[in-house]
Amino acid sequence: MSNDSSASETTPLRRPEESYHQLPEDSLSASVTTDLLTSSRNGLSVSVASQHNNSATPTTQLPSDYFQSARSNTVAVANHNNNHIEVRLSQNNRPQHNSGRNRLNPTQANGSSETPVYLIKMDTTNKRILCRVGLDVLILICVLFPILCFFLWGESYKRGFFCDDESLMHPYKDSTINNFWLYMIGLVLPVIVILIVEIIQARHHERVTNGNSTGKRYVFMDYEIPDWLLQAYKKIGVFGFGAAACQLTVDIAKYSVGRLRPHFLEVCNPIMPGNTTCLDSVNMGRYIEDFQCRGGVGVTKRMLKEISLSFPSGHSSFTFYGMVYLAIYLQCRMTWSGSKLLRHLLQFGFVMLAWYTALSRVSDYKHHWSDVLGGSLIGALAATIVAKFISDLFPAKSAKSYILPTCTRDVTPQTTITTTNGN
Numbered sequence: 001m002s003n004d005s006s007a008s009e010t011t012p013l014r015r016p017e018e019s020y021h022q023l024p025e026d027s028l029s030a031s032v033t034t035d036l037l038t039s040s041r042n043g044l045s046v047s048v049a050s051q052h053n054n055s056a057t058p059t060t061q062l063p064s065d066y067f068q069s070a071r072s073n074t075v076a077v078a079n080h081n082n083n084h085i086e087v088r089l090s091q092n093n094r095p096q097h098n099s100g101r102n103r104l105n106p107t108q109a110n111g112s113s114e115t116p117v118y119l120i121k122m123d124t125t126n127k128r129i130l131c132r133v134g135l136d137v138l139i140l141i142c143v144l145f146p147i148l149c150f151f152l153w154g155e156s157y158k159r160g161f162f163c164d165d166e167s168l169m170h171p172y173k174d175s176t177i178n179n180f181w182l183y184m185i186g187l188v189l190p191v192i193v194i195l196i197v198e199i200i201q202a203r204h205h206e207r208v209t210n211g212n213s214t215g216k217r218y219v220f221m222d223y224e225i226p227d228w229l230l231q232a233y234k235k236i237g238v239f240g241f242g243a244a245a246c247q248l249t250v251d252i253a254k255y256s257v258g259r260l261r262p263h264f265l266e267v268c269n270p271i272m273p274g275n276t277t278c279l280d281s282v283n284m285g286r287y288i289e290d291f292q293c294r295g296g297v298g299v300t301k302r303m304l305k306e307i308s309l310s311f312p313s314g315h316s317s318f319t320f321y322g323m324v325y326l327a328i329y330l331q332c333r334m335t336w337s338g339s340k341l342l343r344h345l346l347q348f349g350f351v352m353l354a355w356y357t358a359l360s361r362v363s364d365y366k367h368h369w370s371d372v373l374g375g376s377l378i379g380a381l382a383a384t385i386v387a388k389f390i391s392d393l394f395p396a397k398s399a400k401s402y403i404l405p406t407c408t409r410d411v412t413p414q415t416t417i418t419t420t421n422g423n
Contacts, residue, residue, distance in 0.1 A: 129220045136237055143244040150251045156308045157258030160289035161270075163278035170262040170365035175315075177357045182315055185353060186322035187243065193326055194235050195228075197333050202228035234392065239325060242386030246321045246379055250314050253374075259311040262365040267307050268293035313367045313375030316358040320379030323354035325387055332393040354379075 161168060177185070205227065218225040261267075270291040271277055293304050327347040334343045358376050361367040367375075387393055 125218075126220055129218065140237075140241055140244060143241065143248055147244065147248050147251055150255060154251070154255050156255045156305075158289070159258045159260060159308060160287050161260055161264065162285070162287060163265075163283045164285065167262060167368065168260055168264040170266075172263040172266050173364045173366075175364055175366060176360040177315060177319075182318060182357070185357065186318040189350075190239060190322045190326045190329075191236055194239070194329065195232050197330070198228045198232040198235065201333065201335075202226065202231070235329065238386060238391040239322075239329075242325065242382055242390065243318070243321055245386075246317055246382040247314070249378060249382070250312055250317045250375065253312055253378075254309040254314070257311050258308045259368075259371065261307050261310040262368060264307050267295070267299055267303055269296050269299075270294070310367055311371045311374060312378055313358065313361050313371045315361050316354075316367075316372045316375030317379035317382075319354040319357040320376045321383045322379075323350040324380045324383035326350050328383065328387040329393060332387075 218230060265278065268291075269277075270288070271294050272283060272288060272291050276283055293307075295304060327350055330343055330347055334346075336342070354376075358372045361372050362369055
């Protein structure tokens with residue numbers, strides 16, 4: 001068509017009724033648009049005859065009163081290889097449907113008598129969604145893969161010890177907060193809270209705007225992605241990336257420092273050259289670096305590997321990251337005015353949950369107090385950085401130029417008196 005080149009590409013991933021390129025203010029109603037797209041998905045070309053637009057392409061005729069009910073004179077929808085959907089609107093008797101977001105097509109501005117053509121990207125939209133989601137997953141895998149490598153093949157720095165070091169003589173105890181509850185607190189709970197808040201926010205926004213949202217809409221495989229799912233994907237994706245980055249930071253520190261846990265002597269049961277142990281007087285007061293762990297009853301290889309991964313505390317960093325991020329998230333997204341203290345009560349409860357988890361690592365003799373402090377600071381700092389600089393929780397500030405005075409003349413207004421010669 002002659003006007004195909006003049007129609008610029010629309011913003012991708014919008015829902016069908018908003019995917020027209022710069023539809024005029026009197027654009028089609030949503031019901032007509034939906035029916036047109038439904039017909040086009042079945043491989044049909046829909047048109048209504050008009051004196052201004054005579055197409056030779058075989059089309060399927062719809063009743064003329066169908067479009068008259070929508071105050072539309074001429075609409076033609078063509079499906080070319082299921083890649084584009086072309087919509088033609090005549091210049092005369094166009095529908096008077098107002099929309100503040102839509103603007104005139106450039107072909108109308110120059111006074112052309114030809115019918116403007118609007119393109120809707122369909123298959124390319126699906127591909128772009130898959131590419132963007134795939135790129136997000138790939139980035140997340142790039143952060144998670146080193147963590148997996150540390151877990152499977154990592155070897156920590158081998159640190160020595162003193163046999164009379166009382167900080168290493170504590171008994172072995174099972175964890176109060178085991179791995180299952182760790183993931184429930186630090187991962188599952190934030191995800192559930194984010195989903196609930198986003199669903200409530202989306203429903204409230206629909207009631208306020210009567211369903212006429214001015215934001216972008218995304219369509220994937222003929223399915224319009226709801227607002228709450230889109231927002232939840234963004235928030236949870238950023239949260240997951242930050243959690244992986246925080247865990248990788250902790251693992252790098254663990255394997256680099258190699259600090260021994262408080263129950264090291266009981267779990268390792270070290271033996272030195274000459275088959276001597278810490279019970280022998282020859283090893284008292286001596287810094288021992290050459291030793292082998294014999295283990296004991298119920299001691300696994302995993303336990304022997306983790307006895308030198310005390311600093312920083314992984315439980316503390318993981319829970320503090322999740323709970324601090326969740327507290328910041330609620331501060332920005334929970335806007336319910338029914339109770340002023342409910343939001344702060346939830347924030348306090350989440351932070352105290354992380355605090356209890358951190359303290360349990362000391363009472364269970366899994367970490368030294370400094371390990372817990374370091375892990376808690378790493379988690380809280382990571383949550384703050386992610387929420388502030390990576391997520392979209394905080395609205396971007398408008399760019400303003402501030403000019404600071406550099407001298408007294410810049411502060412005091414200067415008055416310039418110009419005299420002119422009367423001659």
